[in-house]
Amino acid sequence: MTRSAWRTLLLWLLAMLAGAAVVWNSRFSTDISFFLPARPTAEQQVLVDQLKEGAVSRLLMLAIEGGDAAQRAELSRDLRSRLAALPEFASVQNGDAGSQDAERDILLAHRYLLSPAVTPERFTVDGLNAAISNSIDLLASPAGMMLKPFLTRDPTGELVELLSNLNAGAQPDSRDGVWASHDGRRALLLVQSRALGSDIDGQEKAIALIREQFSAASRSAGLEDLTLRLSGPGLFAVKSRATIRDEVARLSLISLIAITAVLVFVYRSPRLVVLGLLPVASGALAGIVAVSLAYGTVYGITVGFGSALIGEAVDYAIYYFVQSGRLGLKDWRQRYWPTIRLGVLTSVAGFGALLFSGFPGLAQLGLYSLTGVLTAALVTRFVLPPLAGPAIQVPVPARAGTVLRAGLHHVRALRWPVIGLALAAFAYLGAHRNELWLPNLSVLSTVSAEDAALDARLRADLGTPDARYLVVVTAPDREAALLAAEQAGHQLDRLVADGVIGGYDSPARFLPSAAAQAARRASLPPADALRPRLQAALADSPLSAGKLAPFLADIEAARRQPLLGRHDLDGSGLALAVDSLLLPGPGGWSVLIPLRPAGGEAGTDIPVSAVRAALAGSGALFIDTKGQFDALYGDYLDQAVWLSSAGFVAIVALLLLTLRSPRRLAGVLLPLVLAVALVIAGLHLAGEHLHLLHLVGMLLIVAVGSNYALFFDRIAGGATLDAATLMSMAVAATTTVIGFGTLALSSVPVLHAVGVTVGPGAFLALLLSAAFASREAPA
Amino acid sequence: MIRQLISSIVLASIAVTAHAAFNVDQLMSGLAQHKGGRAKFVEKRYLAVLDRPLVATGEMTYTPPDRLEKRTVTPKPETLLLDKDVVSVERDKRRMSINLASRPEALAFADSIRSMLGGNRAALEKNYTLQLNGNADNWVLTLSPTAQQIAALLQRITVSGSKDQIRTIDYLLADGDRSELSIEPLESR
Numbered sequence: 001m002t003r004s005a006w007r008t009l010l011l012w013l014l015a016m017l018a019g020a021a022v023v024w025n026s027r028f029s030t031d032i033s034f035f036l037p038a039r040p041t042a043e044q045q046v047l048v049d050q051l052k053e054g055a056v057s058r059l060l061m062l063a064i065e066g067g068d069a070a071q072r073a074e075l076s077r078d079l080r081s082r083l084a085a086l087p088e089f090a091s092v093q094n095g096d097a098g099s100q101d102a103e104r105d106i107l108l109a110h111r112y113l114l115s116p117a118v119t120p121e122r123f124t125v126d127g128l129n130a131a132i133s134n135s136i137d138l139l140a141s142p143a144g145m146m147l148k149p150f151l152t153r154d155p156t157g158e159l160v161e162l163l164s165n166l167n168a169g170a171q172p173d174s175r176d177g178v179w180a181s182h183d184g185r186r187a188l189l190l191v192q193s194r195a196l197g198s199d200i201d202g203q204e205k206a207i208a209l210i211r212e213q214f215s216a217a218s219r220s221a222g223l224e225d226l227t228l229r230l231s232g233p234g235l236f237a238v239k240s241r242a243t244i245r246d247e248v249a250r251l252s253l254i255s256l257i258a259i260t261a262v263l264v265f266v267y268r269s270p271r272l273v274v275l276g277l278l279p280v281a282s283g284a285l286a287g288i289v290a291v292s293l294a295y296g297t298v299y300g301i302t303v304g305f306g307s308a309l310i311g312e313a314v315d316y317a318i319y320y321f322v323q324s325g326r327l328g329l330k331d332w333r334q335r336y337w338p339t340i341r342l343g344v345l346t347s348v349a350g351f352g353a354l355l356f357s358g359f360p361g362l363a364q365l366g367l368y369s370l371t372g373v374l375t376a377a378l379v380t381r382f383v384l385p386p387l388a389g390p391a392i393q394v395p396v397p398a399r400a401g402t403v404l405r406a407g408l409h410h411v412r413a414l415r416w417p418v419i420g421l422a423l424a425a426f427a428y429l430g431a432h433r434n435e436l437w438l439p440n441l442s443v444l445s446t447v448s449a450e451d452a453a454l455d456a457r458l459r460a461d462l463g464t465p466d467a468r469y470l471v472v473v474t475a476p477d478r479e480a481a482l483l484a485a486e487q488a489g490h491q492l493d494r495l496v497a498d499g500v501i502g503g504y505d506s507p508a509r510f511l512p513s514a515a516a517q518a519a520r521r522a523s524l525p526p527a528d529a530l531r532p533r534l535q536a537a538l539a540d541s542p543l544s545a546g547k548l549a550p551f552l553a554d555i556e557a558a559r560r561q562p563l564l565g566r567h568d569l570d571g572s573g574l575a576l577a578v579d580s581l582l583l584p585g586p587g588g589w590s591v592l593i594p595l596r597p598a599g600g601e602a603g604t605d606i607p608v609s610a611v612r613a614a615l616a617g618s619g620a621l622f623i624d625t626k627g628q629f630d631a632l633y634g635d636y637l638d639q640a641v642w643l644s645s646a647g648f649v650a651i652v653a654l655l656l657l658t659l660r661s662p663r664r665l666a667g668v669l670l671p672l673v674l675a676v677a678l679v680i681a682g683l684h685l686a687g688e689h690l691h692l693l694h695l696v697g698m699l700l701i702v703a704v705g706s707n708y709a710l711f712f713d714r715i716a717g718g719a720t721l722d723a724a725t726l727m728s729m730a731v732a733a734t735t736t737v738i739g740f741g742t743l744a745l746s747s748v749p750v751l752h753a754v755g756v757t758v759g760p761g762a763f764l765a766l767l768l769s770a771a772f773a774s775r776e777a778p779a
Numbered sequence: 780m781i782r783q784l785i786s787s788i789v790l791a792s793i794a795v796t797a798h799a800a801f802n803v804d805q806l807m808s809g810l811a812q813h814k815g816g817r818a819k820f821v822e823k824r825y826l827a828v829l830d831r832p833l834v835a836t837g838e839m840t841y842t843p844p845d846r847l848e849k850r851t852v853t854p855k856p857e858t859l860l861l862d863k864d865v866v867s868v869e870r871d872k873r874r875m876s877i878n879l880a881s882r883p884e885a886l887a888f889a890d891s892i893r894s895m896l897g898g899n900r901a902a903l904e905k906n907y908t909l910q911l912n913g914n915a916d917n918w919v920l921t922l923s924p925t926a927q928q929i930a931a932l933l934q935r936i937t938v939s940g941s942k943d944q945i946r947t948i949d950y951l952l953a954d955g956d957r958s959e960l961s962i963e964p965l966e967s968r
Binding site for chain 2: 136137138140148151152542543544547
C-alpha cells in the first residue's frame with residue numbers, strides 16, 4: 001500500500017473510533033417525542049407537555065379479574081394499601097369509602113376558605129336565613145342525609161356545596177365498596193406514579209412493582225386465580241420500547257444474515273464479504289453519530305431503519321468488487337464511478353428532503369440515511385480500494401451472463417402489459433385519491449389493537465376524562481395562575497348557566513388563590529356580630545339559634561385559620577386533582593381546566609366558537625385536543641407531500657443536469673414513476689392502511705430505484721452492459737430489496753410502511769428499467 | 780284498579796273465610812298484585828335538632844318491578860328516582876346520580892319501600908326480619924334490620940295498611956330521629 005493509502009486508512013480508523021465514542025455517549029430514546037412536533041405552536045406545546053409530563057401521562061389503570069366480587073374487593077383493598085405505602089406512587093385510589101372520608105374531612109375543615117358561597121352577604125340576617133332555610137329543606141330530602149350530622153356545625157351548607165362539586169364528574173360504579181367496571185366483573189384502581197410519563201425506566205419499575213405487589217397480595221389471600229390487567233400511557237411507553245428494542249436487533253440481524261449469505265454466494269471469498277461490509281458498518285455508525293450530534297437524542301426507530309440502510313449501502317461495494325475485477329480500479333473509477341456517484345446523489349436528495357420535516361422522527365430518518373449512504377459511498381470510493389488491494393477477482397460465471405441477458409430480453413416483452421397495468425393503477429389511484437391516506441396520527445402508534453381496546457374499556461369504566469377540551473391559562477407564579485383560573489372560572493360559570501357546557505374542573509376549586517381565601521376569611525363576622533344576626537334569621541325557623549353553638553365556634557376558629565396550602569391536601573384525592581391541573585413549568589405555571597360537554601342532544605361535542613368567544617380577551621387558551629392531533633397529523637401529511645414533491649424535483653433537476661438530455665431523463669424517470677404507481681395502487685388494493693410513511697416511501701422508491709435506472713441509461717449513452725455489470729446490478733438490487741423488505745416485517749408502523757413500499761418498489765424499479773431500456777446496440 | 784279491587788275483594792273474602800290466618804305471604808302476594816300506580820304522600824320528619832317536624836308533600840309513582848319515582852312538591856321541588864341500583868336526585872336544576880351498589884346499607888334503606896310496594900318478600904328478608912300483626916283490614920308489618928351496616932343507620936321500619944294498600948311507612952333511625960310517610964292512592968289513569 002502507498003503512503004497516502006495508509007494515511008487514508010488511518011484517518012478512517014480514527015474517524016470510526018471517534019464515532020464509536022460519540023455513539024457510546026449517545027442518548028437513545030423510544031419515547032413518543034419521535035412523533036411530536038419539533039416546532040410546536042402554543043396549543044401543541046400544551047399537548048406535548050401533557051403527553052410527556054402531565055398527570056394524565058402518569059396514570060395507570062388497574063383491573064382485577066376473576067373470582068367473585070367480594071374476593072376482587074378484598075384484593076383491591078389490600079393492593080391499595082400496599083401500593084400507597086410505596087414512595088414510587090403519588091396516589092392510589094380504589095373508591096374505598098374510607099379513602100373518601102379523608103377528602104370530606106379536609107373539605108369540612110377548610111369549608112369557609114373553599115366555598116365560593118362565602119361572601120359578607122351570606123352572613124347578614126337575610127343571607128343566613130336563606131342559606132339555613134335551604135339546608136333545612138334539604139334535610140327533608142334523602143340528599144340531606146349526609147348533611148344531618150353536620151347541621152349544627154355547618155347550617156349554611158358549605159360542605160354540601162363543596163361535595164356536590166367534587167362529585168360533579170362521573171364516578172365509577174362500585175361493588176362491595178370499591179370501584180368496579182360497569183358490568184361488575186372487574187375491580188378497578190387508579191394509580192399515579194411519581195415517575196414522569198416520559199421516564200420510561202421509572203414507568204417500567206412502577207409497573208413491575210404493581211405486578212409484584214399484586215402477586216404478593218393474591219398469594220397471601222389465597223386468591224391466586226385472580227388476575228391483574230393494567231393499562232395507561234406508561235405501559236404503552238414501556239411496551240413500545242420493548243418492541244422497538246427487540247425489532248431493531250431482530251430486523252438488523254435478519255437483514256445482515258440474508259445479505260451476507262447473498263454476498264458469500266456471489267463473492268465466494270470471506271475476505272471480500274468482510275471488506276464489503278466495511279462501508280455498511282461505517283455508514284451505519286456515521287448515521288447514528290450525525291443524528292446524535294444534530295439532535296442530541298437518537299430514536300430507537302431511527303436505528304431500526306439501519307436494516308434498510310445495510311441493503312442500500314452494501315451496493316457500492318458490490319459494484320466496485322464485481323465491476324472492477326475485469327477493468328481495474330482506474331478504469332472502474334472512470335467508467336462506472338460517475339454513474340454510481342449520480343445514484344448516490346439522487347439517494348441523498350431523496351433522504352435530504354426529509355431533513356426539513358417538522359416531524360422529528362422523519363427528519364432523523366432522513367439525516368441517518370443520508371449520512372449512512374454518503375459515508376458508505378465515500379468509504380467504498382476512498383478506503384476500500386487500498387484495503388482490498390489490486391488483486392480482487394469476483395468470479396462472473398458465464399452462465400450468469402447468459403441468464404441475465406436472456407432475462408433482459410424477455411422482460412422487454414413486458415413493456416406494453418406494464419403500461420396497461422400502470423394506466424389501470426393510475427386510474428385506480430385517481431378514483432380513490434380522496435380516501436388513499438388515513439387522516440389520523442394514531443396509525444403511527446405502536447400500540448396494538450388489543451391493548452388499545454383494553455385501554456378504552458378501562459377508561460370508560462373509570463370515567464377517566466379523556467380531556468378532549470381544555471382551557472389553559474398561564475401565569476408567572478402559582479398565585480397568579482390560580483387567580484387566572486378563578487377569573488376563567490367566572491366566565492365558564494356563565495357558559496354552564498346557559499347550558500353551553502356541562503361543567504368544568506379547576507384546581508382553584510380545592511386550592512383557591514390566597515386572595516380569594518383571604519377575602520372569604522375576611523367576610524366571616526366575629527361571634528358578637530354573628531350571634532344577634534343568627535337570632536334574627538332563625539326567629540321563625542324550626543331550627544333554634546341556641547343549637548348552633550358549634551357553628552359559632554367553627555366560624556370563630558375559621559377567622560383565625562391559616563390559609564389552605566397545597567400540603568394540606570396531601571394524601572387525599574384532592575391533591576391528585578390539584579396536581580394534575582396546576583403545573584409548574586420552566587416559564588411559569590399553567591392551569592388546565594378540562595371542560596365537560598353539556599350532554600343531551602349536543603352529545604359529547606362542545607361548541608368551540610361559543611367557548612372561544614366567552615374567553616376572548618382573557619388570555620386563556622381553548623384547545624380541542626382531538627382537533628389539535630388531527631391538525632398536527634394533517635400538517636405532517638401536507639408537509640410530507642410538499643417535501644416529497646420537492647425531493648422529486650431535486651432528483652429530476654440533478655438528473656437533467658447530469659444527463660443533459662430530456663429524452664434520457666424521461667427514460668430514467670418513466671420506469672420509476674410506473675413503479676411508484678403500481679406499488680401504491682397494489683398496497684391500497686391489498687388493504688394496507690396507507691399513511692404518511694408510505695408517502696415518504698414513494699419518494700424513496702425514486703431515490704433508490706434511480707440507481708438501477710441509471711445503469712440502464714448507460715445503454716442510451718452508447719455503452720454496453722456486460723455480464724459483470726448486469727450481475728452487479730442484480731446483486732445490488734437483491735440486497736436493497738432484502739434490506740427494505742425486512743422492514744416490512746416490522747410491527748412498528750413507521751418502519752413497516754417504508755419497508756412495504758420501498759422493498760417491492762426497488763424491485764419493480766429494476767425490472768421496469770430493464771423493460772424500458774433502449775435496445776442495446778449489437779456489441 | 781278494577782283488577783286490584785277485585786283481587787282485594789277476593790283476598791278479603793279468603794281472609795274472612797280463613798278467619799285470622801292472615802300471614803306475611805298473603806300480605807306480600809296481595810301487594811305483588813299491584814300493577815303500579817300513583818299515590819299522594821305526606822312525609823313528616825321529626826329531627827331532634829329541630830323544634831318542629833319538617834313536612835314534605837308530593838306524589839309517588841311505582842312501576843314494577845324496580846322503578847320508584849318520588850316527586851316532592853313542597854317545601855321545595857325535588858325528584859328522587861330509584862331505578863334498579865341507581866338513585867338520581869334532581870334539585871335546583873342539578874342532577875346527581877348515586878350507584879347504590881357502592882353502599883349496600885343505603886341500598887337496603889332505599890330498597891325497603893320499593894320491595895314493600897312490590898310485595899317482594901325475598902328482597903325484604905335479605906336485610907330485615909319481618910313481623911306481622913293485625914288482620915287483613917288493618918295490618919302492621921315491622922321490619923328489623925339484620926345486618927350491622929343497616930342497623931347502624933336504622934332501628935326499624937314500621938309499615939301499616941289495609942288489605943293490599945300501604946297507608947304509612949315509619950322509619951325510626953338509629954339516632955332516634957323519625958320519619959313518617961303517609962300514602963294516599965290516586966286513581967291511576
